[in-house]
Amino acid sequence: MIRLEGALYPWRFRLVLLLLALMVGAIVWRIVDLHVFDHDFLKAHGDARSVRHIPIPAHRGLMTDRNGEPLAVSTPVTTLWANGKELQAGKAQWPTLAAALGQEPKAFAERLQASSEREFLYLVRGLTPEQGQQVLDLKVPGVYAIEEFRRFYPGGEVTAHVVGFTDIDDRGREGMELAFDDWLAGVPGKRQVLKDRRGRLIKDVQVSQNAKAGKALALSIDLRLQYLAHRELRNALVEFGAKAGSLVMIDVKTGEVLAMVNQPTYNPNNRRNLQPAAMRNRAMIDVFEPGSTMKPFSMAAALESGRWKPTDIVDVYPGTLRIGRYTIRDVSRAEGGKLDLTGILIKSSNVGMSKIAFDIGGQSIYTLMQQVGLGQDTGLGFPGERVGNLPNHREWRQAETATLSYGYGLSVTAVQLVHAYSVLANNGRSVPLSMTRMDRKPEGVQVIPESVAQTIQGMLQQVVEAPGGAYRAKVPGYHVAGKSGTARKATVGAKGYTENAYRALFAGFGPVADPRIAVAIVIDEPSKGGYYGGLISAPVFGKVMAGALRLMNIAPDNLPPPEEPQTASAAAGKGGRS
Structure with a gap:
């Protein structure tokens, strides 16, 4: 007799039926839930297959x-x-x-x-x-x-x-x-x-x-001044066969960069044939020894020490000075072999500057150069900007002291150089630099005594205007001040200097009565017509400064006195004699 398994075990059959009922109930509940209560779930998945952002x-x-x-x-x-x-x-x-x-x-x-x-x-x-x-x-x-x-x-x-x-x-x-x-x-x-x-x-x-x-x-730059600086720098490179150049102009009172140009340059709208070297903002990235453009700061350190005054005389005869294995030489010989402090700047005497530096010590020169921003971050935040190098020594030997005093043994950028000169122009007050337009004048820090800075301003005015000075930097109608420099180029990857490779430099400001603009020019490896800063870079300074002062409507401070009007009797007498 055959008996059904379900009859023998009725509880198993009921369990299967219960499980099937629960499964069906769960499916029904999920369908109801998705369509009635949680319909956003289906909508979201549908949108994911059709809605895009x-x-x-x-x-x-x-x-x-x-x-x-x-x-x-x-x-x-x-x-x-x-x-x-x-x-x-x-x-x-x-x-x-x-x-x-x-x-x-x-x-x-x-x-x-x-x-x-x-x-x-x-x-x-x-x-x-x-x-x-x-x-x-x-x-x-x-x-x-x-x-x-x-x-x-x-x-x-x-x-x-x-x-x-x-x-x-x-x-x-x-x-x-x-x-x-x-x-x-x-x-x-x-x-x-x-x-x-x-x-x-x-x-x-x-x-x-x-x-x-x-x-x-x-930005802080003035497009009119930018075009002016670009044109004059480009013309100078063509005229003197130079390899490269930079020019930076800043507002002395606010620290705003009014113009910054470099050569060679490139067209950012068409970069198909762009050379990487042309992209370099040399004014902020290239460092160099500033040469004689540092002498005004060494002189400022001497005046600040109280040991020297402008009328003091230094014996620079015979134009050379021996320090151990090194010989310091002057390019221009002084008449009579004696110079006052202004004469040392006009003649750019390395011997005279070295003797003053030996007296005041290298540390005092280092301190002043550091205070005017050399070897320091400018705070502009420009990509790739370098800070240069201002060396400090535990013991300042004569060789390090002398070379620092006339601009060797340290490295700066063109931006740092013009910033340092703006401190002199601003009566010794340093203001932070800015690449963006400023709505109000920033607070400055007095880093050089005002009397010392004003004395240096007058000395640098004589550097431009005195006989034998950097007369090519003169600006008609204005008194301007500045200092030229000529620096040998260091050899890349080795010690020493490259043969017949120079940088022609000039830095200055104007007008002297109330300085408003500071400019620094660096021209790299001029190959035609000379290589001295007073010959190559000073004319660029004169042309750019002349254009900038006029574009900014700055009043002249060096106009000739007006002619006295002729009296009526004198005019009548002159007419009678004719």
């Missing part, structure tokens, strides 16, 4: 000069991309597409074939909207467009080293574009769209997040 590009902030003239602007461009899989359906149109993009058909076809499995590849970036639309009008399947922004620089090569540039993704890569990238960069927005399973746009739903443009940035 595409970025809305944000343009970078406008960069201007101190007067609002544009230096860097963002212009809309079209970027074309393609779905490699969809492109395979339109192979017959590839030659037409290649021609429209300006690409070689065979290489273009090979590239598309190699990317046949990719759903995204760039075809070309940075087209004008008109050019992009012409390609889209071909109706090639799988070709799409993205709106982006590209940076344009109205100043071109004139402002390249200051402004810098951005890369193809609109990120700062050089200059102020890099230094202020976070400030200038905008925040992209988001647009919600519906796409099908092939990625084709079905509907533009809404803007879920608006793009936020970058913030504007006003």
Whole structure:
């Protein structure tokens, strides 16, 4: 007799039925829950398969000069991309597409074939909207467009080293574009769209997040002065066959950089044939021994010590001074072999400066040079800026003391050099430098006694105006002050100096009655017509300073006295005799 298993074990059958009922109940409950209570879950998963967010590009902030003239602007461009899989359906149109993009058909076809499995590849970036639309009008399947922004620089090569540039993704890569990238960069927005399973746009739903443009940035430079400095520096390099050069101009009262130019330069709007050496902002990155341009600071240290006064006499005969194995030489011989302190600066006497330095000690010169910013960070925050080197010694021997006093054994940048001269021009008060426009005058720090700074101003005025001085730096209608320098170039990778390789330097300020502008010029390896700073760089100073003082409407302080009007009787007598 056959008996059913369920009859023998009825509890097992009931357990299976119960489990099946629970499973069915759980499924029913989940269906009800998803459709009634938690319907957002299904909606979210559905949207994930059809709703997409595409970025809305944000343009970078406008960069201007101190007067609002544009230096860097963002212009809309079209970027074309393609779905490699969809492109395979339109192979017959590839030659037409290649021609429209300006690409070689065979290489273009090979590239598309190699990317046949990719759903995204760039075809070309940075087209004008008109050019992009012409390609889209071909109706090639799988070709799409993205709106982006590209940076344009109205100043071109004139402002390249200051402004810098951005890369193809609109990120700062050089200059102020890099230094202020976070400030200038905008925040992209988001647009919600519906796409099908092939990625084709079905509907533009809404803007879920608006793009936020970058913030504007006003630099301290004056575009008029920038063009002036660029022209005169370029002309000097051509005239004297120089390898490179830099010029920096700053506002003495505020520390704002009014102009900064370098040669060679480059066009940031077209970088196809860009040479890396041309990108270097030499005014901030190149360091050099400043030579005789340091003598005014050594002289200031002497006056500050109280041991010397301007009328003191130094015997510099016979124009040489032996220190151990070294011999210090003067280029210009002093008549009678004796010079006062102003005469030492006018003749640029290394012997006279060394003897003064031996008396006051190297440490006092070092301290003053450090206080005016040499060997120190300028605080500009410019990418790649160097601080140079101002050596300090536990024991200042005569050789180190002498070389420091006339500008050897230390290294500075052109920016540091002009900043140091601005301290002298500002009556011994140091103000921080700035590459951005300042709305109010900053507080300064008195680092040189005012009386000492004013005495040095008068001495440097004589350096320009006295017979035998740097007369090429004169500015008609104004009293200006400055000092030339000629420094041998150190050998790279070895000790010593390169044969017949010099830097011609000049640094100064004006007008002397109330100094407003300081300028420093460095011209590297002039090869024609000489190499002395008073011959090569001083004329550039004179031309740039003359133009700058007039552009800034600074009143002349050296006009000839007006002629006395003739009296009526004198005029009548003159008429009677004729």
